[in-house]
Amino acid sequence: GENVEQHPSTLSVQEGDSAVIKCTYSDSASNYFPWYKQELGKRPQLIIDIRSNVGEKKDQRIAVTLNKTAKHFSLHITETQPEDSAVYFCAATKSNTGNQFYFGTGTSLTVIP
Amino acid sequence: GAGVSQSPRYKVAKRGQDVALRCDPISGHVSLFWYQQALGQGPEFLTYFQNEAQLDKSGLPSDRFFAERPEGSVSTLKIQRTQQEDSAVYLCASSLGHAQSQETQYFGPGTRLLVL
Numbered sequence: 738g739e740n741v742e743q744h745p746s747t748l749s750v751q752e753g754d755s756a757v758i759k760c761t762y763s764d765s766a767s768n769y770f771p772w773y774k775q776e777l778g779k780r781p782q783l784i785i786d787i788r789s790n791v792g793e794k795k796d797q798r799i800a801v802t803l804n805k806t807a808k809h810f811s812l813h814i815t816e817t818q819p820e821d822s823a824v825y826f827c828a829a830t831k832s833n834t835g836n837q838f839y840f841g842t843g844t845s846l847t848v849i850p
Numbered sequence: 851g852a853g854v855s856q857s858p859r860y861k862v863a864k865r866g867q868d869v870a871l872r873c874d875p876i877s878g879h880v881s882l883f884w885y886q887q888a889l890g891q892g893p894e895f896l897t898y899f900q901n902e903a904q905l906d907k908s909g910l911p912s913d914r915f916f917a918e919r920p921e922g923s924v925s926t927l928k929i930q931r932t933q934q935e936d937s938a939v940y941l942c943a944s945s946l947g948h949a950q951s952q953e954t955q956y957f958g959p960g961t962r963l964l965v966l
Binding site for chain 1: 854881883885890891892893894895898906909941943945953954955956957958959960
């Protein structure tokens with residue numbers, strides 16, 4: 738099956754700086770890569786996703802890049818704000834095959850005011 | 851519109867008790883997933899339904915775990931003879947379908963189960 742690794746496990750940045758979280762996956766057939774933000778005690782919320790037919794996607798301060806050859810994808814948050822503090826999870830799946838999500842172990846991001 | 855809802859939000863059970871966790875997916879969503887999230891970890895897949903059919907139950911950790919979705923909407927995850935290692939948050943997610951562009955999963959708030 739798929740194996741998703743995520744790092745770093747914890748990340749602290751000053752408000753206004755950028756944060757980068759990286760994930761690797763093992764199954765070259767995976768073709769959909771969502772990122773979820775989970776605040777303490779809350780449900781995971783989708784913040785951005787990317788499909789394997791594109792290399793980069795941007796939504797305001799958030800961007801995701803995908804390198805299919807190397808089988809890794811990254812989340813980039815610019816101009817971080819205290820409300821960005823949360824645990825972020827990457828995931829990988831194969832569309833059209835029941836697509837259970839394989840999650841990384843999470844990155845706890847703290848934005849210091 | 852209404853998102854995925856789960857009940858109860860918290861459940862404390864004595865070891866050996868049976869528990870039932872309920873999930874109400876987004877209306878019209880064909881696919882429904884159950885995940886188990888241990889403290890400080892990412893969600894781990896338990897089982898998947900397409901309408902009322904359970905197509906994948908490979909993630910269920912033992913035969914004490916059973917899930918159903920008899921009418922293709924509400925789903926119940928049942929755990930029999932609970933053990934302390936069953937303590938976790940149980941997340942339900944639904945998606946419109948499984949084809950490309952339908953696979954985004956929307957999560958419920960989870961049921962936090964504590965087995966004493």
